[in-house]
Amino acid sequence: MRPSRWLFTIPLRLRSLFRRAQADQELDDELRDHLDRRTEEYVAKGMAPQEAHRRARFDLGGVEKVKEECRDARRVNRIQDLIQDLRFGLRILRKSPGFSAIAVMTLALGIGANTAIFTVVNAVLLRPLPYPEPEQIMRIALVYKGQIGMTEFSAKQFEFWKNHSDPFQYLAATVKVGFNLGAVSTPERIKALRVSTDYFRVFGVYPASGREFLSEEDRTGGPNVAILSHGLWVRDFGADSNVIGRSIALDGTPFRVVGVMPSDFQAMPPVDLWTTIGQVATSMGGGGNYEVIARLKPTVSRGQAASYMATLARPYLEGFGPEYLAEVGNMRFAAFPYNYMLTSDVRRPLAVLFGAVGLVLLIACVNVANLQVARATARTREIAVRTALGAARSRILRQLLTENLLLGLLGASCGLLLAYLGLHTLLPLLPADLPHAQNISLDRWVLVFTVLLATLAGAVFGTMPSLQASRVDLLEPLKESGARGISSRHRVGSALVTMEVALSLVLLVGSGLLIKTFTNLLRTSPGFDPRNVLSVPVWATGTRYKPADEFTHFYDAVLSRINRIPGVESSAVIAGGPPLEHGGNNSVHIVGQENRESFQAEYREISPEYFQSLSVPLRQGRFFTDADSQTAHRVVIINEIFAREHFPARNPVGAFLTIDDVNREIVGVVGDVKTKLNESALATFFLPVVQVPTSTHRFWEAWFPTCVLVRTAVNPLSLSGAVENAVRATGPSLAIGQVRSMEEVLSFSIAFQRFLMMLMTIFAGLALVLACVGLYGVISYSVSRRTHEVGIRMAVGATRRDILMAVIRQGFQITLIGMTTGMAAALALSQLLRSVLFGVTPNDPKTFIGVSALLIAVSLLASYYPARRAMKVDPMVALRYE
């Protein structure tokens, strides 16, 4: 086509598009003018005016038809069709508000749930980390037999990685620590990272003011320096631009501020401050728990890096674990994308949830498709008329698809609103340790996702019914012999509902397994009585309590002050890791077993009343008493698992353990206390807190707070103020964490399982309701079309009971077929949940049976109501019906 012609026709097309009313008016005028002239012509020939007018109209052959053809002749523009279809679609949807409301609501639920979960998935798993070239940031881990094994290294092992860093531009180590910031009164507990020099280079972000760490600062004995996060700088230093060079107190030690990070930089998970790691490389603990991160050279692909890393297992083991060399074939090192490592625990459960909402949406789509199929029957006449008037099938199909798209988009808009509201309810339920949880928000990718979903949904639920509806036999519907030709529609409906039943069974099984997991977790004993216990985390590091006896006095003073509060039964402290949280471990050697290697066990320091305060049972020997003082004989208590694993054949009481080069006598064995409810307890030993050097105590406090635990006779939270005041009054320079009841701690520890269980149950419930609505719809529909048949049956002697049973049987059949299919799918898919289940196998027969029973019961109910309607059919009315 030549441009001149384009130029010429564009205004016309635009006119017919945008000035439709005027174009239509002109068309009207033109045809009226024609009719007038023709009439005049006939009148001139001697016809009566009325007859002349009639003839003129006859010649034209239907004004409306000609108009439509003229419009067709102009309509080269698809957009106009679309607008017309949309307008028509809206009119149709308005005309059947019941259908539209149900369809839009169903879709809104499905799309809303998907949008909400996608928002979480997007923020946690998909959104690239907010660093330059985030895909080049890696974390080093050991892979043992295909599973990620060791992810933390020691200072010496970090040296190994520095010497083997060919594929990497920068390599750095980090370790999470905490500090008491501020020296005077009520210091603030802050989160910090000790990092090696190249840390900021790995992330590609540099201080907004000041500088990075220098290598001479990153070594034992180097100067104490710190870099502030933007948040801490604003919060505690009033965004003072002169902060660089200032001295701040961390755990009572002066550190010089050398930099402030920009506002858009944060570590994952966020911290308040960074300092150097080299300082502690040779101090106690051997500089352990290093995470090693690295930035790939831009020229090196992940594959190249992987093949380089794969060669390192042997030299590494030769240096650090020659005893494992026999296993070298099962081990390899790998550099994993940083975000992959951050989210490794939640990826599977989130994927399962995402899949689950996907199924919910599928069910919602099937329901809407089903509604459409049923409604198509009602619309058969409309479509037949339009076809008879000359609408092409493709044109009708396009119209129907547009309607469905419209439904999808309406559903999506409502769904977006639901998702927005849902997220506000969801966010507080999210486990606090979910990575990137603070970044969950509706962004443009979520919007894109929702629109895509709406379109996809529209296509899924729209295509099939539209194809079917547009294939209209012109004569049948016009003859209004409604009862014939429905059987195929009914079959389609049944097939759709069968699928719904199958899908909901899958979701119900998933939710059943998670509910069981959760109730198992609630029922499982943590090893102590969490009722009426208050937990107050404190950090005493950097305070004036330096010598060990001052610590002792401090704890004595705090506990006796707390014990005087009315309602308090007993109180104790524990350091090295509070109950239900991971704590420290330390190496232990059994005296007298010189041929045996020392081994690692969980390490805790406690005050005498600890076990009584938590109601942990004594199995053998005795608890600690005040007599186990700083100067007394060194003692240790172990738990049952420790005893079982390391003293299988003899009574451990009286035996000696070497811990931190001190020999201690085992004086008691206590019941096991779990670190995680869904894991078995770990071998643990307990030392009297007064018998531990202050330096050791401070070392543990860099990671774990010391917890003051208070057993109360009343609701523990009612005493939280009094207890906190007592702690503060005794040690004004202490940092105090969040005061919680032990039941809250317990509930927090299973937050993720609760979150999974609740969402899965909501989704399964939604699926169940939708499937029932679908079943109800199909059965009702079939009953209404079978009124005539029912009448005949009753006329020839069928009882009302027979009719009832026949209808219910029909529903039951659909349910059974659906359940069988669903069962097979559920058996396969429930395996995906294995890692998050507790105390129940993925194929738990009880869950499967229970869920099936529920599904059958609900589906019977869904077909009972239509069946009752069928039963009440009056044979005379039914026979007259046709």
Add this chain to the structure above:
Amino acid sequence: MSKPSDLVQGTLDMLLLKILALEPMNGFAVSQRLKQVSGDVLQVSDGSLYPALHKLEQEGWITAEWKTSEYGRRAKYYSLTRLGRRQLEKEADNWGRLSGAISRVIKLKEA
């Protein structure tokens, strides 16, 4: 879209273009002229005339303008465009060749 079944496809377009090539006129006049010149042989119903005119307009071959007629009546006058004139020449050529060929075939004497 209905088409005058007794006209070779495309012929109606050519006839309309030819008629409008003589002078701009409104739809009714086109219809009259068509009957008049073809001696009622070419039956183009009023119903198919207007869609055909609108199509020609859409193609850019003719253009329309609202004018007041000699009797003080507003009517839509169609006139040929430059593009239309070119199109007419092309179609007339084609028609000439086609009808020449057909008449030669028809005139073949039986051996």
